[in-house]
Amino acid sequence: MKRICLNDNWKCFVTGKRDTAIDVTLPYDAMLLDEKDDESVTGVNLGWYVPQDYSFEKTLLAPKEWADQITVLYFEGVYHKATVYVNGVKAAYQDYGYTGFYVDVTQLLKYGEDNTILVEAINTDQPNSRWYTGTGIYRPVWLYQMPQKHILINGIKVDTLSIDPPVIKVAVSTNAEGQVTCAVAELDTVVKEITNADGVAEITMELPKAELWSPENPKLYDLKVSFGDDVRTERIGIRTLEFNAKKGFAINGKRVILRGACIHHDNGILGAAGHEFSDYRKIRLMKENGYNAVRSAHNPCSEAILRACDEMGVLMMDEYVDAWYIHKTRYDYATSVEKNYKTDLKALVDKDYNHPSVIMYSTGNEVAETAQAKGIELCGDMTDYLHELDPSRPVSCGINIFFNFLSSMGLGIYSDKKAEQEVKNVKKKKAVGSEFFNNLAGILGADFMKFGATLYPCDVLTRDAFARMDFAGYNYGINRYVHDLKKYPDRLILGSETFCSDAYRFMELAADEPRIIGDFVWSGMDYLGEVGVGSWEYQDYAPDFSHGKGWVTAGSGRVDLTGKSLSEADYTRVAFGLKDIAIGVIPVKYADQKHSPSAWKMTNAMASWSWEGCENKKTKVEVYARAYEIELLLNGKTIGKKRPQNDCRVVFDVTYMPGELKAVAYAENGKVIATTVLLTAGKKTQLVVEPELAAINSDGDLAYVRLKFTDQSGEVKPLERDHIKVSVTGGELIGLGSACPYYEGSYLDDVCDTYYGEALAVIRPVSKGNIVINATSLNKNLTASATVEVR
Numbered sequence: 001m002k003r004i005c006l007n008d009n010w011k012c013f014v015t016g017k018r019d020t021a022i023d024v025t026l027p028y029d030a031m032l033l034d035e036k037d038d039e040s041v042t043g044v045n046l047g048w049y050v051p052q053d054y055s056f057e058k059t060l061l062a063p064k065e066w067a068d069q070i071t072v073l074y075f076e077g078v079y080h081k082a083t084v085y086v087n088g089v090k091a092a093y094q095d096y097g098y099t100g101f102y103v104d105v106t107q108l109l110k111y112g113e114d115n116t117i118l119v120e121a122i123n124t125d126q127p128n129s130r131w132y133t134g135t136g137i138y139r140p141v142w143l144y145q146m147p148q149k150h151i152l153i154n155g156i157k158v159d160t161l162s163i164d165p166p167v168i169k170v171a172v173s174t175n176a177e178g179q180v181t182c183a184v185a186e187l188d189t190v191v192k193e194i195t196n197a198d199g200v201a202e203i204t205m206e207l208p209k210a211e212l213w214s215p216e217n218p219k220l221y222d223l224k225v226s227f228g229d230d231v232r233t234e235r236i237g238i239r240t241l242e243f244n245a246k247k248g249f250a251i252n253g254k255r256v257i258l259r260g261a262c263i264h265h266d267n268g269i270l271g272a273a274g275h276e277f278s279d280y281r282k283i284r285l286m287k288e289n290g291y292n293a294v295r296s297a298h299n300p301c302s303e304a305i306l307r308a309c310d311e312m313g314v315l316m317m318d319e320y321v322d323a324w325y326i327h328k329t330r331y332d333y334a335t336s337v338e339k340n341y342k343t344d345l346k347a348l349v350d351k352d353y354n355h356p357s358v359i360m361y362s363t364g365n366e367v368a369e370t371a372q373a374k375g376i377e378l379c380g381d382m383t384d385y386l387h388e389l390d391p392s393r394p395v396s397c398g399i400n401i402f403f404n405f406l407s408s409m410g411l412g413i414y415s416d417k418k419a420e421q422e423v424k425n426v427k428k429k430k431a432v433g434s435e436f437f438n439n440l441a442g443i444l445g446a447d448f449m450k451f452g453a454t455l456y457p458c459d460v461l462t463r464d465a466f467a468r469m470d471f472a473g474y475n476y477g478i479n480r481y482v483h484d485l486k487k488y489p490d491r492l493i494l495g496s497e498t499f500c501s502d503a504y505r506f507m508e509l510a511a512d513e514p515r516i517i518g519d520f521v522w523s524g525m526d527y528l529g530e531v532g533v534g535s536w537e538y539q540d541y542a543p544d545f546s547h548g549k550g551w552v553t554a555g556s557g558r559v560d561l562t563g564k565s566l567s568e569a570d571y572t573r574v575a576f577g578l579k580d581i582a583i584g585v586i587p588v589k590y591a592d593q594k595h596s597p598s599a600w601k602m603t604n605a606m607a608s609w610s611w612e613g614c615e616n617k618k619t620k621v622e623v624y625a626r627a628y629e630i631e632l633l634l635n636g637k638t639i640g641k642k643r644p645q646n647d648c649r650v651v652f653d654v655t656y657m658p659g660e661l662k663a664v665a666y667a668e669n670g671k672v673i674a675t676t677v678l679l680t681a682g683k684k685t686q687l688v689v690e691p692e693l694a695a696i697n698s699d700g701d702l703a704y705v706r707l708k709f710t711d712q713s714g715e716v717k718p719l720e721r722d723h724i725k726v727s728v729t730g731g732e733l734i735g736l737g738s739a740c741p742y743y744e745g746s747y748l749d750d751v752c753d754t755y756y757g758e759a760l761a762v763i764r765p766v767s768k769g770n771i772v773i774n775a776t777s778l779n780k781n782l783t784a785s786a787t788v789e790v791r
Helices: 064-068 276-288 303-312 337-352 373-389 401-408 416-424 433-444 446-452 456-460 478-487 500-512 567-575
Strands: 002-005 010-014 022-024 054-062 070-075 082-086 089-094 101-104 113-121 141-146 151-163 166-174 179-184 189-194 200-206 221-227 230-236 241-244 248-251 258-263 293-296 315-319 358-365 395-400 471-475 493-498 516-521 581-585 618-625 629-634 637-642 649-655 660-666 672-679 686-691 703-710 723-729 731-737 751-753 758-765 769-777 782-790
Touching (some): 070 082, 089 101, 151 221, 151 230, 166 179, 166 221, 179 200, 248 516, 258 315, 303 315, 358 471, 373 395, 395 493, 401 456, 401 471, 456 478, 500 567, 581 672, 618 629, 686 769, 703 769, 703 782, 758 769, 758 782
Parallel strands (some): 258 516, 293 315, 471 493, 493 516
Antiparallel strands (some): 010 054, 082 089, 082 113, 151 166, 166 200, 179 221, 221 230, 581 618, 618 649, 629 637, 686 703
16 A cells, blocks of 8 residues: 655645635644634633634645555544545545544545645534644645555554564455455564455464563564555564452553543644654653553544554553534534544554553543443443453543532533533633632632532442443542542552642552542643633733633643643652652742642642742742652752651742752652752843754654753753744744743744743754754843754
């Protein structure tokens, strides 16, 4: 099979207004072109954008020699309700915006001529999501060509039969009878098999020299499958999955505790555009910050994410959908799930099957339907269907235990009626549905939801649904773990969505109880939409806390929108036993000021002791360490000593003075376990342009470039703030912005505001050579530049 990338040379325009067409390269998020309005019905969900419907058009020359081949287009993701036309003829319609789909265009192409491919995406049916979706062809597009006699698309399924010795089974589905050959060149293994009358060959391959795939050793092999002139290559990993009450969850017979993070599909200042380089970067950032697993919330992840997880040894829980048949927003996918779920789940499994990183599926998120008889039956039906499609992987579903109780009382945050009210109340700014509950949780704190989950009816209203899945997915239910494990000895518990502050407690519980499978924090990386839900912001950066126009991100990441790790990430790594010690400082300038409320943020501390002009102001300093006692010193003088209590965090009251802030962790015998230091930046300020990578490839890579105000030694100065103008030669500036949850500008501009002294530019190379980035601080009159080599 030939695979041709079709990402180049598209036109994008508002549907019906072709005169607005611009040249774009896929993947592309057209919503970033749209205006924002404080009366938009998208509201807090999408960040006040007013989405339009967009069309994407491409001219495709089909050589005459294609005429004897089968030609199929593959769209990895179009948001949403996409209609594909080929030469004016409707070729396909795809409802769900997060599932890839195939279009056989063999009979529609004009061979030896130019052909017109037109894709129309609808996104004016608002509101249709609880987070930022993007609009249009936001994932790659491919053209597949196969001979008349061929292997079916997704017709290769690989299973591990044994790991000692390594043995795999390769099931190959073809459209005709014939000989199938499977080879792993690296292992000097070739096996041939004749397909049966149904066009299926099952080939057993013994691979005694093979290394097993695991998070610690993510070894991959290229499996070459040939059927006549059709040749395919699948990257595979050899590993087994096991789950039971005795061992918990195991890979290759060894227990694995899932230290997970929930991630959304967007790529920050690039919007929803699913660039492969950006998806890889996201997974790398998660791994660097101590997470060995991710949950694709709340929709199927991209193929690039799967490849990244395979290669880096990060485990994936791929999730289907956010709603079943009860609407969370007026025009969301709840209308279609019951009629489409089999088609959608098959597409999910086909995408995931041969990826060793995929360890489980999730059928949904916070679906209050699981408290109803109809929903419980649907839960079981989807679990059973996934088992039929893929017997090797377990199935879960994230249930907010407290929400199920509220729903049964008529107080649930999701209902068709509230979805209607959300549309009607935008102009009045009356919060309903999830916005109302998020606001309430922000005021009452994280313990409000966790306490609610302990109420007796919460057990009654979840137990039947939990019995219909392999792992019981608890959203914010850690206070139930011990009780439920006693009551249900065969239940395996997964923290499918948790608070950052639960990390230490989770690890302590999981260390002693294998039935606690893992924990997925909300969230690993900040994301667009659901604005302000996880933000602690001050008025210097957010004029008001209403979450109105100007608010664009959730603010709910252990890693911020630009990829910078926050102190919450340091806390988590210490809680997981992956880091010895860290210091976080509440921004001294704002320590006595009010901030926007959120239950989804544990702290807004940052690892900085550079707060010029804040001398003698009081703040709080947090130290994270698994220690008997922790000492904090300022300029050599002890501020205090504290012993952590059922946590790995202690908090000190400190009066700011520049110099050296030092933390020391001690064992019970007085021995020093670890030390760490924060230093105050020097007086002189410079603007720094700092590429994350000195060299990138011209084919698909992106240059991520950090813009910083620092002292002469590179120490960031968080109180320096200005607008920075960026110009680029040798590349295209495709994203510019900061991590601030409140951001009035556009990520498509060439000027951005900084946030705590930093911003980020993303550049796509246009050719080999060098990209030169020039930056100017408009008010401070500082300039800087950097070069990225393009190979």
